[in-house]
Amino acid sequence: MGAPAIVIASAHHADVLAEAFARYEREYDVRHVGDEDAARATAEDLGREGHQVALFVIDSDHDRDELLALIGGTRQAVPTARRLVVAHVSRFLADSQEFRHAVAAGKVDALLLMPQGPRDEEFHGAVGELLNEWNATVAAPVVENVRIITPEKDALTRELLDYLARVGMPAGVHHPDSEVGREVMATCPEHEGRWPVVSSLAGWCGHCPSVRALANQLYGRPDDIDVDEVVDLVVVGAGPAGLAASVYASSEGLSTVCLEAEAIGGQAGTSSMIRNYLGFPRGISGMRLAQRARGQALRFGTRFFTGWPATGISPCTDGDHHVVHTDGGDVHTRTVLVATGVDYRRLGVDSLEELVGRGVFYGAAMAAARELAGDDVVVVGGGNSAGQAAIHAARFARTVTIVVRRADLTATMSSYLIDEIEWNPRISVRGSTRVVDGGPDDVGHLAWLDLEDVANGDRERVGARGLFLLLGAAPECAWLPPSVLRDERGFVLTGRDIPPDRWVGDVPPEDLATTVPGIFAGGDIRSGSMKRVASATGEGASIVSSVHAWLAQ
Known part of the structure; x- marks a missing residue:
């Protein structure tokens, strides 16, 4: 080419x-x-x-x-x-x-x-x-920082590609019998027939069993988390809220550690183009925004540990600070910001769950969109993430259909995205509709979907090679102790949303404070949050004043 x-x-x-x-x-x-x-x-x-x-x-x-x-x-x-x-x-x-x-x-x-x-x-x-x-x-990378060798582009391979796209790492997939495949396999023979094999310019090569294993390799996960002092702030989750807190806290001299289970940027990192973020008149992708924020935080001294999800929080034995637990070790800290964000809810259709990675994707899956050139694609969801995914997919797909249970998108999506969707001749919206079934072609890839009218139950079968599911928020906070109170949907309660019987005295907690002193919550994980990148960033930045106030006590 x-x-x-x-x-x-x-x-x-x-x-x-x-x-x-x-x-x-x-x-x-x-x-x-x-x-x-x-x-x-x-x-x-x-x-x-x-x-x-x-x-x-x-x-x-x-x-x-x-x-x-x-x-x-x-x-x-x-x-x-x-x-x-x-x-x-x-x-x-x-x-x-x-x-x-x-x-x-x-x-x-x-x-x-x-x-x-x-x-x-x-x-x-x-x-x-x-x-x-x-x-x-769009372009195939000129230099591949990561090479994936596999005889078949299976679900795991697509997950690895999607992760690499989210962290801004150019990558390519090659068959073992190709020139690149043979070159890589000559230096990495001990994979014991397990695929995929992943090779990095950094020099490591081997079988990669999961996205988390890839994250560990890329970011050099240590054998143990080597934080041997009590830090001022541990940020759990490196989405917009966690990154903003890391930048502002470390820039003000607070010793800060940020734990991220997988991809820096969180769910926002999957956005192909955010056009309404302050200061970027031509827009910026979620991946670029996240990587720039990470660079800022590193410059001010934040220590990132990627690939170690938090597994719990408990008080220190003498009760003067908290201990954040991970499988790689514990971090002792005076304050904690819970910013783990949310995941997409599952569709709950068994026939489609079996096709995840083979035409069915949770999230925007930007790397997968390139493979659907000339195909028909369905996006399920009415939020901004769904709108951005549809616009990105329309650059490649022949048609993109947005399916929502509501009558239209006006109640859940930003106006600028609705305008862009209405103008784009490749995108259509089917309101009052849900996906109820789907099936594969002869090679096991998604081929068709059944759409149901939620009002009268009428069904229609449509051809579709891609299904992107962005179904709304499912909080990621099962690891938190019961003492951190949550609402009926599992989101963390903060500030005045906390019941008065859990207040200390007659004064409600600070806006982002939880029911456990010294533990705060910000971003999408917080009950009542706006579920927008800018609002999450603002909450992450504003938490620093609360940390200062707590440390002053």
């Missing part, structure tokens, strides 16, 4: 854009065209030549009808490509108003002011972000 292409459509400023994009010509095939017909023909020619189109750059100085045709035509020609509209300085203010809805609805990925001269790094920073996201979600 040849170098990925950047196609620039401009009739009046071709020289300016040619000069600006000259810096990309070493690694991208930069093509210049004048109109919509030429852009479509160029995209088709590139496809026949084995090139992928990474980015369409469209000059706004076209006739309005032609411009709209250009935008729609590029999406139809190459749905996986990013689309950037550039406006000359003389038109930028007017275009900003005209294209505001188009950007919000995802018709274009960004609107930028045309470069005003050399080294316009604000412009190139935005272009770099678009290309970065394309490379992370």
